[in-house]
Amino acid sequence: MSPLERWSLHLAALAAAGTGLMDGLLRWFGVRAGEFGPEPHPWLPAAQHLHVLTAPLLLFALGMAVRGHLQIKLKKGPEGRRTGLGAAFLIAPMVLSGYAVQVVTSPAWRTVFSWAHGLSAGLFLLAYLGHLFIPHAQVELRTTADRRAS
Template identity: 30%
Template sequence: MLHYFGQQQGEFGPETNPLEPWMMKLHGLVLIPALLGIGGMFVAHIPKGWDHVHQRVAGIALGAVLSVLIASGYMLYYVGDEALRAWTSLAHWGLGIMLPAIFLWHYLNGLLVRRRRTRPKRPGAAGVEQTAR
């Protein structure tokens, strides 16, 4: 965000915001535990939750976005072609902005599905036997 919207006007035109290099370093530092957590999802969370059919679309969407973010982050670091780098940067930035919303969708959908499963059935409802009075 600082790269696109945080530039300051300097003596010779727009200049990089002084916080931008530090934010990039912080972004790279946070990447390490995030990748470990994503790897953990493939070992524990995804196999355990794959039977929850109502969560699959949101989970696959979240996994796809995370995969593209990882690939585009790698490309930003290692691809030298400036035209490809510009498109990769835009995709990485846009998906990064969307990630919290997709995560929230997956999380809230999981809460909703769990709440429906644990809700006690009311007496007299279809499929619930009534007790004799």
């Protein structure tokens, strides 16, 4: 994976996660008392539009990462970090539920897909951050110890 691809992925993940968190927080905690009852926060439409615009950038960057990083690691065998594999398995539910939220017409299904999107995106973000911040040395020590034990 080239440095340009790596930084594209990091920036796209930051943008999508930031706008998604902002959208979720404004949606759940930004309800205000209006003249005729509860009203959504005035910034909610902007947060939602920004998230819908930045999410395809993340999807494109994830596609580059699958081609340039994940496939190579999977061919090498089970010596990689589990956080990366966990993040990879969460891509499909996150993306598919995000698109489903936009296209379903039933409020009940929109709620189901919203929860699925929020949970899968939150778990993806945790796995992605774990993958970034768990040092390679711990993985190398574990694989070396496994080799010695066998």
